[in-house]
Amino acid sequence: MSQESRVKSSAESTQGAPLETILQQWKRERPDLDPSPMAVCGALRRANDRVRTAIEGTAAKGGLDGAGFDVxxxxxxxxRGETLTPSELAGEMMLSTSAMTNRLDRLEKRGLIERRSDPKDRRSLKIAxxxxxxxxxxxxxVSHLTVEEQLLAPLDTAEREDLKRLLSKISA
Incomplete structure (x- = not known):
């Protein structure tokens, strides 16, 4: 299956019931509530599912899961040649250090990373x-950016900037 087909099929599989239908059902069942936040959060969740599925497809091309891909x-x-400690790496990825160990073990077994002793602190490791x-x-x-471009193709430059700004407000 081509990457473009995978992006399209992931969109179809994450759509579910139309959000407008869901809102109408809630308005009918609970007219005392405003279900509009469900539409926004539902659209965000569906978009996130589509993006995650597409990114996992890119990672799989390299024999990786999403976690290894991120590392x-x-x-x-x-x-090139730069290193991070496991704590720095976890911080860059917004993870706990305990979540990092298994990721690093799998990548090291594949020969994709190496753990080096830190010359400034022998108790510490550097990951390269x-x-x-x-x-x-x-x-x-390169594949990752191609997939992301396909996902964002319906948006023009101004819409992309607006979306980035709005999502930043939610995630701040």
Whole structure:
């Protein structure tokens, strides 16, 4: 299945009942309530499901799950040869450090990352991409951006900026 087909099929599978139908049902059943927040949050959830499914498809092309994909791209954007401690990596990814260990173990087994002793603090580790990890991340980021562009294609530049601004207000 092509990446574009995967994006389209993920859209179809996350749609469910039309949001307007859901609102009308709630208005009928509970006319004392304003169900309009459900429409906004439902649309956000459906959009998130579609984006997540598409991104997981990109990660799968590299034999990764979403978690491993995030680690590789986070390390890659630091620059060639740059390292992060597991705590710094978790912070960059907005995760707990305990969630990081299994991710790093899986990537290390595949030869995509390496744990190095920190020369400034022997009790600490630094995480770095191997050459294979760097190459895979470089390849996957191109596919990733292509998929994201396909997802956002219905929006013009101003709409994308508006959406980014509005979502930032919710996530702040």
């Amino acid at each position: 590789l791209l986070t390390l890659r954007r630091q620059g 991409l191997t050459e294979d990890g760097f190459s895979l991340a470089d390849s996957l980021v």
